[in-house]
Amino acid sequence: MSQEYYDITIIGGGPVGMFAATYARMRLAKVQIIESLGQLGGQVATLFPAKKIYDIPAYPTISGTDLIANLQKQVNDFAPDIHLNETVLEIKQTSAGFELVTSKKKRYSKSIIIATGIGAFEPRRLKIDNAQTFEGQQLRYFVDDLNIFKDKVVAIAGGGDSAIDWALEIEPLAKELYLIHRRDKFRALEGNLAKLQATATHFQTPYNITALNKSQDKLNLTLTKARSEENKELSVDYLLVNYGFSSSNKQIENWGLTTANRAIAVNSSQETNIPGIYAIGDGAYQKGKVALIATGFGEAPNAVNNALLHVYPEKRQPAHSTQLIKQFKKDQKR
Known part of the structure; x- marks a missing residue:
């Protein structure tokens, strides 16, 4: 052969x-x-x-x-x-x-x-023009090693079981954890959501990520409130997007x-x-x-x-x- x-x-x-x-x-x-x-x-x-x-x-x-x-x-x-x-x-x-x-x-x-x-x-990817620039670096769709989040500021985008599951895994390791979701209601299992709500996680709802920019070693997120023009900025070490697959x-x-x-x-x-x-x-x-x-x-x-x-x-x-x-x-x- x-x-x-x-x-x-x-x-x-x-x-x-x-x-x-x-x-x-x-x-x-x-x-x-x-x-x-x-x-x-x-x-x-x-x-x-x-x-x-x-x-x-x-x-x-x-x-x-x-x-x-x-x-x-x-x-x-x-x-x-x-x-x-x-x-x-x-x-x-x-x-x-x-x-x-x-x-x-x-x-x-x-x-x-x-x-x-x-x-x-x-993965269902983040629909922002320059998102691909950050993929595999500070923007992640998968978790290969939880330890990269240790003592880091981490944002997770999504409202389903996968987002909440990963939040529960990462929250004890991270310096700060933000959960970004476009609605106030979540699709995730109620029991797991309640566990996360009992932690120090910062819930950012109802917000969408509308822009990404790099500033030194940080990833800056622009969050836009749903059905409004109200914006806020968030600076993180990592962004994990869980919009499903x-x-x-x-x-x-x-x-x-x-x-x-x-x-x-x-x-x-x-x-x-x-x-x-x-x-x-x-x-x-x-x-x-x-x-x-x-x-x-x-x-x-x-x-x-x-x-x-x-x-x-x-x-x-x-x-x-x-x-x-x-x-x-x-x-x-x-």
């Missing part, structure tokens, strides 16, 4: 995709994750990081942030190749497997596991996969109508399925084992996880 082929390519870096990559590496497969966002964690990391999750075995309750942190540590220990800020646009069959045309380059794989959930995410499965519709109930139809082996392509998590459908994160975690090893059986028909089914780890460690020493 003139091209480098991975054994398994996992499209989607949410919780289920992360665990699939970990398990595939336990089985010594050559694995890559392709994720459209700038971080791993999917919906859990971007939409409800502080929300408590109750369907993870052995955890009576765990926050989205802690769940992703644990999965990230697990992924790091097994070290699959990870490609962030990259979207798969086309999948073409080749004599050796598949060619994946992405927003950055062409990649090759002997099998594919789709773990995209409800689709590729894009748009998701799309349009690319998947062009990949020739059979769908059902707005998801990819799979059989008991997690295989789609195209041999060698599998789907797991919220983006996969089979009759009687319960849509839980725990369900997706169970589907991941099933898909991995069947993908490897497709690629290597002579390969025996795996032993218990302790044996897999012993073999993985032995392989790493070679």
Whole structure:
């Protein structure tokens, strides 16, 4: 083969995709994750990081942030190749497997596991002409490391669960925290809103951000009161915008996969109508399925084992996880 082929390519870096990559590496497969966002964690990391999750075995309750942190540590220990800020646009069959045309380059794989959930995410961006100038610096749509907000003046824009969740995470760290929302009422869960209101957070409502300017090392925000011409200025170290995310499965519709109930139809082996392509998590459908994160975690090893059986028909089914780890460690020493 003139091209480098991975054994398994996992499209989607949410919780289920992360665990699939970990398990595939336990089985010594050559694995890559392709994720459209700038971080791993999917919906859990971007939409409800502080929300408590109750369907993870052995955890009576765990926050989205802690769940992703644990999965990230697990992924790091097994070290699959990870490609962030990259979207798969086309999948073409080749004599050796598949060619994946992405927003950055062409990649090759002997099998594919789709773990995209409800689709590729894009943040709803701040609609100000020069906003792009500050993106990835003092203007953020994602949180990669909470510690950057420590002892800083931080503004969060938004009124939904994601904005309030991040505010609850950042408030204990920040020197000052401002919450900017265009209405006096919030869409977020009432209990979490009440928790935030009990802190020292400064609520700036009903205001819209209408201008951004840099002054020395600060980001200056112009806030305009809703339905008026009243303005005020606010100087911050960071602005985190949480206006929600748009998701799309349009690319998947062009990949020739059979769908059902707005998801990819799979059989008991997690295989789609195209041999060698599998789907797991919220983006996969089979009759009687319960849509839980725990369900997706169970589907991941099933898909991995069947993908490897497709690629290597002579390969025996795996032993218990302790044996897999012993073999993985032995392989790493070679």
